[in-house]
Amino acid sequence: MSRPHVSIEQATGADVEAVHALDDACFGVDAWSQESVRTALTGPHRHALLAHEGEELVGYAISMLGGDVLDLQRIAVAPGHRRSGLARVLFDRLCQEGAAGRAQRLMLEVSEANASGRAFYEACGLTEVARRPAYYRDGSAALVMELPLTPEDEDVVEAHLARERTDVAELAELAEREEWRDA
Template identity: 50%
Template structure:
């Protein structure tokens, strides 16, 4: 598996995966196209040959990078695909000068919540009834540590 920048040719595969993973909250074809290629966005795909195994998109807004989405083919979950995508996007955010990453995840998605907590994210807020199915969004934040990345004192 390799990570590479997403391109317009990835729109069909990512749109199909969006539908499979997110149902009524899935991005439309045009939304996927905009997210993968739009300004201030970093979009990556995890690919094996011609197959898209996963994708992730961030949006840079000053010193904050917002994780818009991570999606992984269910058959390859828990194999490190999402971790690799997240790690690369966090590094990219650091290089772009961001000092934190924010995201929203469904309060009902225990697996995703555990994944993000293990990656260093902490809950900072909740958005009641944020998703179309009525579930709350949990707002999470992780420090990217641009000023002291990797250094410890004392």
């Protein structure tokens, strides 16, 4: 039996419940309330992308545009789907769409204690520009990280999107092979 393909699309108000459930599974005590998720998906200057495998929500990335800064507020992948490049696909797509708009840099805060989040952002080329001590509820510091975004011409954006379509197809193929191997 083949596994459904991964698709990436923009979130709408209809996705609040599913994103809230996945946020809860990924962030536990730091998960957003349902109202915060609704604002994050539908509020002004927000941009949210969802990754579905078949009907299942397996990842999401939420950003907010302020001036020329794209603030990455959340990115998460369901625990059983990690380390297969899914967050990277969401991240690249968010950056391209931000750069195609008016964003000149992407910024975010990540807890110093979040080893996987930090490793992911470093792999994406972000660099630390500031540190806010005792920022989170558990007393950990926030690292402020930044990535310049270069506006690209239409051909380059299209080439990126084509590569991502291939990435998504490859992810689905990989998932299919894994299922075949596990069977």
